[in-house]
Amino acid sequence: MKFSTKVLLVLSLVILFSMTLTVQADEQPVYEVTADYLNVREKPNADSTIVAVLSKGDQIRKFAEKSGWAKTFYDGEEVWVSMHFLKKVKQEKENDKEKNTDTAKKSKKIKVNVGQINIRSGPGVDHEIIDFSKKGEKFRLVSKQGDWVEVDLGDSKTGWIAGFLMTKPGESKDNSLEGRKIVLDLGHGGKDAGAVGVGGVLEKNLLLDTGLVVADKLKDAGAKVILTREKDHYLTLEERVEISKKHNPDAFVSLHYDSFYDSTVSGTTVFYHRDGELAESMKLALDDDPSIKSRGAKKALYKVLTNTKSPSVLLELGFITNPSELEIIQSESYHKEVAEAIKNGLLKYFD
Ligand SMILES: [Zn+2]
Secondary structure, three states: OOHHHHHHHHHHHHHHHHHHHHHHHHHOOEEEEOOOEEEEEOOOOOOOOEEEEEEOOOEEEOOEEEOOEEEEEEOOEEEEEEHHHEEEOOOOOHHHHHHHHHHHHHHOEEEEOOOOEEEEOOOOOOOOEEEEEOOOOEEEEEEEEOOEEEEEEEOOEEEEEEHHHEEOOOOOOOOOOOOOEEEEEEOOEOOEOOOEOHHHOEHHHHHHHHHHHHHHHHHHOOOEEEEOOOOOOOOOHHHHHHHHHHHOOOEEEEEEEEOOOOOOOOOEEEEEOOOHHHHHHHHHHHHHOOOOOEEEEEEOOOHHHHOOOOOEEEEEEEEOOOHHHHHHHOOHHHHHHHHHHHHHHHHHHHO
């Protein structure tokens, strides 16, 4: 084969290949998120790491499907979302395409992690400083070059920021509870055993097991966690309220396990008094993954809810009087699920 023929062949293959890619991308069906929040995960299973959260109405392209999970791409990475919360939308018309691209771009927001930082005219420290940004400020990502990211400054202007100062949604810092103070109240303790479950299992002991896992999770996410008890220790309700008042946390979360004479009753419940928004975030987070279904958020007059001043919820994390549910409740994996859900519920609330 002559050299020119080779070049021509390679070139036409490249063109053909890129054409195929373009055509394929357009042919992927578009789905819309139907849940208020939808976790985007690394792998097609509910235990996999969450890399981002989509909101109702967000659209994705489905590139493949595997046991109820849709494969799509996020920031160039393969990610998966549960098909259960997706609805197929009619393929957009030509003139709607721009709008969709905009939506996709909007979801790629990045956030400034540190105090005031310089925004420059180009990707490097030798470029002129054209603006400053504050900690926590969010920008739409336009492009990347090396360690620098180009962000949208509005009015069709863009600027460049050192990439390591930013996080994209789903990354640890943006998804962080840093600077948040949480009072985690573990119900009962000492002479107060709480509910007694199947086989004489005591609520107070299960709460200690669960609560310590939850506390670790919240600390890992950057929160300052104050536990009302760290051992089998008796506290009155007033003492729990006083601890909350003294620390004045961003949220007060009381943990309990439920009981009922009918052993078939099951599910988790979020109780609240004033703070419906915190309760709703917790309910959504508990709905999302944990193995036990949610019974919803309900108003209640518990002392730890009515007498505390901070946003407060009381979580009943399942029925220890239901044999199959108790089995789940006693597992370490459930404690981890609950910890993840509480963390996510707080993140949603603080967002
Ligand atoms: Zn209880």
